[in-house]
Amino acid sequence: MTDKHMTLEVNNGVGVITLCRPDEGNPVVHDMVQELLENAIICEEDPAIKTVVLTGSGRMFCVGGGLKDFAGEGDNIASHLKLVTLLFHGAISKFNRMSPPVIAAINGTAAGGGLSLALCTDLAISVESAKFTMAYTNAGLPLDGGSGYFLAKIVGMRRAKEMSLLNRVLSAQEALDWGLVNKVVPDAELMDAAMTMALKLAEGSTIAYGEAKRLILSGATEGLEAQMELESRAISTLAGGEDGREGVAAFLDKRKPAFKH
Numbered sequence: 001m002t003d004k005h006m007t008l009e010v011n012n013g014v015g016v017i018t019l020c021r022p023d024e025g026n027p028v029v030h031d032m033v034q035e036l037l038e039n040a041i042i043c044e045e046d047p048a049i050k051t052v053v054l055t056g057s058g059r060m061f062c063v064g065g066g067l068k069d070f071a072g073e074g075d076n077i078a079s080h081l082k083l084v085t086l087l088f089h090g091a092i093s094k095f096n097r098m099s100p101p102v103i104a105a106i107n108g109t110a111a112g113g114g115l116s117l118a119l120c121t122d123l124a125i126s127v128e129s130a131k132f133t134m135a136y137t138n139a140g141l142p143l144d145g146g147s148g149y150f151l152a153k154i155v156g157m158r159r160a161k162e163m164s165l166l167n168r169v170l171s172a173q174e175a176l177d178w179g180l181v182n183k184v185v186p187d188a189e190l191m192d193a194a195m196t197m198a199l200k201l202a203e204g205s206t207i208a209y210g211e212a213k214r215l216i217l218s219g220a221t222e223g224l225e226a227q228m229e230l231e232s233r234a235i236s237t238l239a240g241g242e243d244g245r246e247g248v249a250a251f252l253d254k255r256k257p258a259f260k261h
Contacts, residue, residue, distance in 0.1 A: 014053060017053070018056065019057060019061070021057075024063075026062045028084070029069045030084050033084055036091040037087050050204075060109045089145070099211075100206055101123065102120075107130070110133075116150075124182055126183070127185065129172070130172045131169050131172075155179055155180065218230055242260050
C-alpha cells in the first residue's frame with residue numbers, strides 16, 4: 001500500500017487528484033488532509049492547472065473521518081481534531097477560493113467528511129452505484145468540512161436536517177434529484193465524463209471562473225446592495241482585461257475565443 005493518501009497528475013490543463021487508500025475507504029485522517037491542503041495549494045498556484053478533478057479509487061469516494069484513528073487518540077482527541085479540521089477546512093477553503101473550477105468525480109459512496117468534500121466542489125458527477133449519507137450523528141458527532149454551510153444551500157433546510165438528523169442514505173438518482181450532483185453516469189463512464197467536462201472548462205477564462213465562484217459565495221452572505229457592488233467591481237475590472245476584451249471580440253466575430261488566463 002502506498003504511503004500517500006492521494007496522487008496529483010496534470011495533463012492538458014487538468015489536475016486530477018485521486019484519493020488512493022481504497023482498502024481503507026479513502027478516509028479523512030490527519031495525513032490525508034495534510035496532503036489535500038498541499039495539493040489544493042498546488043492547484044491554486046500552478047498556472048498549468050486550469051481545472052481540477054477530485055476523485056477516489058476503489059468502491060468508495062471517501063468514507064469520511066477515520067473513527068479508529070479518533071479512538072486511538074484517547075484524551076487527546078479534542079486537540080487532534082482541531083488540527084485535522086484546520087487542515088481539512090483549509091483545503092476546502094482553497095478549493096472554493098481558487099480560480100480553477102473543481103469537479104468531484106464521485107466513484108462510490110460519499111459519507112460523512114467524504115460527503116462534505118463532495119459538497120464543497122463546484123460541479124459533481126456521480127456513478128450510478130454511489131450512495132450519499134451524512135452519517136455524523138450516528139457516531140455522536142456534528143457536521144464538519146463546511147457541510148453546515150453547503151448542505152442546506154444545496155438541498156434546502158428540511159432536507160439538510162433530514163440528512164443530518166436521520167442520516168438518510170441517498171441513491172445517486174436521489175442525489176441528482178436533490179441537487180447534490182449535476183450528472184449521473186454508468187460506473188464505467190465516470191472519468192470520461194469528468195474529463196470531458198474538465199477539458200471544456202480548461203479552454204475557458206480561468207480568471208472569469210474565479211470571479212464567478214467568489215461572487216456566488218459572497219452572494220450567500222452579503223446583502224443585495226453590497227453584493228451588487230462586488231459584482232459591479234468584478235465585471236468592470238474583467239471587461240477591461242485581456243480575457244474580457246477577447247471574449248467580447250470573439251462573440252461579435254462569431255468565433256471561438258482564445259483566452260490567455
